[in-house]
Amino acid sequence: MDAWLGGAADQLMGQIASAKIPLSRMISPQLYWVMSGDEFTLDINNPDAPKVLVVGNNPDRQNIYGAALGLYNSRIVKLINKKGQLKSSVVIDELPTIYFKGLDNLIATARSNKVAVLLGFQDFSQLTRDYGDKEAKVVMNTVGNIFSGQVVGETAKTLSDRFGKVLQKRQSMTINRNDKSTSISTQMDSLIPPSKISNLTQGMFVGAIADNFDERIEQKIFHCEIVVDNAKVAAETKAYQSIPVITDFTDENGVNRMKDMIKENYDRIKEETKQIVAEELQRIKDDPALAHLLQQGE
Template sequence: MAASYFKSLVSEKQVAGILGTLASSLSKVAIPEIFYLLSGDEVDLELNNPEHPTLLTLSTIQTLDKTYAPALALIISMSLKLMNQSGRHHSAIVLDEAPTLVIPEFDKIPATARSNKIATFFIAQDMVQGEDGYGRIGRDKILATLSTHLYGKVTDPSTAERYSKMFGTVDKYYTSKSRKAGAWSNSGYTDSLREIRKYKPEKFHQLDTGEFIGVIADGNMKEFNARFKCYQESLTQLPLVRNVTKIEIQQVFEKIISDTKNFI
């Protein structure tokens, strides 16, 4: 964007078009609440610091997921860079509805983070969702670096077909009985060996709630088909850290805008 801007300084119309596109993109995240949250430095993004390990929870709401996605992806990306180093406390990153966020070069994280004692959870309702933000190649790169996979019930036929192929085939013996008619009728048995899929596509359409078919990288079993017990625990109301008014949020927002104009 910046390169295009400098190359087009001779054309006022082109400059106006670039600035308009840039302003339109930035306006989606120019929200006072986002400015306020990102203005402080209370949270150390080096979450797995051995001296003070921290749990950071980020969330959004469905109606504003596209608005908050860039800010959330930025926080996660910066935190991962600080965490993904040797000598840190063992930790985990859990991304629920992961395809809604596009984290730059995320396909490189699981492989390198594993050696630094970081477990990566990339959770999605369907593999197809990953194509929206990362593209098919990017999605496949991420899946290739995740060594342990758990697959639950799906409704998309192409996804079920892909899951079925991923688990390969097995050899199965079949015995058939034949009988010849007539006065000297007799019967016989024929054994045959056939190669069939370990899990048919229909299997992934029929899984119950909480039931998964999985592949484990390092464990006492390589594959499993099991149903997990529902985790139940009473919810605890989170404490109020700080009571902030809309006026305070707006003041911080306006100050940041003012400081930015002074830089320009």
Template sequence: MKLVNRKSRLKGSLIFDEFPTIYFTGMDALLSTSRSDRVSCTLAVHYDQLKKDYGAEQADVIVNIVGNVISGQAMGDTAKKLSENFGKILQHRQSTSINSSDTSISRSSQLDYAIPAAKISDLSSGDFVGIVADNPDQMITLKMSHSEIQNGHESIASEEESYKDIPIVDNVTYSDLIENYSSIKADIERLLNEEFQRIVARNQDVGNASDTNDNIVNMDSSENQLLPGVNEY
């Protein structure tokens, strides 16, 4: 990532699917600087899982620092967090009261969540809510949206019917599996025995060399005792 996220580099895109399953230190710094370095980052996350693996503080930083958020159906704290991030808008409400003698209509305006958590929890398959960021020279009037992916289900079904099964290269029997397992096990035992013998031989060589050095020292000391005029200290 450090090689990609630099000045004067080609445009790039980093896509992390199931992002909480891997841990990156400094992801908040990457998200903060990647846009100016012409690098787009896409994180596919579950907020609850991100909070569990990265911690609540780091998860909030990562979620709050991104500019574009697209979400499908979500429950619990994830839906609540997304609803808070989407913000509130001024909403007009009208209520009608009818009794036996009169009918009254009251209108009011108040700030409320643009996309309530209950709405996010109730999204159907293919429905998405989101908010996008813009540039000063490319202003976007409608940033928040509630959209539906229009899939050509008939085209997809006809395409799936034309799929062909993967051809069978070879039939593997249970005896083949046992034979392969036994071969691998024998290779591991052979490698362990060879390594063990090598370690034992090396230790013996080290021990023999140590004994030889001791003998040389003893011989030198005995020769010094035989030399005349040598004082012992």
């Protein structure tokens, strides 16, 4: 507003044009359909209406849908991180593909509100690249449980440092022409060296877990193979229930009108937006204190 009143219209036009480019990429009838509905609320751990919400990104439009998913995530965090709600979990796979505002605060405070946060990504360097060095460090240092497969470089070193060191005995033997001598010494060495983390095979994991005050865990650091019971997994998969249909696009004649309904919703939103703009311009025009903000002819 200051730039407008100061006559810097050209500067404003440049800024608006820069904002239009990423916003124009989000113009999608499908995205309009998803974000304009009100079939359910985002308080997924509401005792009166618990729900499971699953959202996914499109690799071909990652930057576009990432903004929409980030908006949902930010809102969900505020709604679920409260007292008196059901136990819930926020599970995010391939975390660097979306920006999750408030993630560091959620990890730090959600446990007391019975919210478990599970983050999945390939390497710490991805987190640093997409979230920045400061926020990435907060996330890495505040999580209580870590499960890791094969990683290399700085990530392997970071994990090794987190697992700590242990006092280990070393025995050396010296043999010469006349006699043989043996010496034993102790030294603090990494419990799980970076070289071992860098060469884990499939199914092998290292990690650390946190305990509770009244549920002590003696062995917090592990290096083991996780065995998958394929029979149980198959039985569980077979018992899956069908996902309920929220919106049925089939008309009374059995014709699928999904494309038509999505297009109608898209056109409706565009018309409503034009109407809002027209009403606001008229309101400003009718207000003597604001009328000077409009250019002549508007």
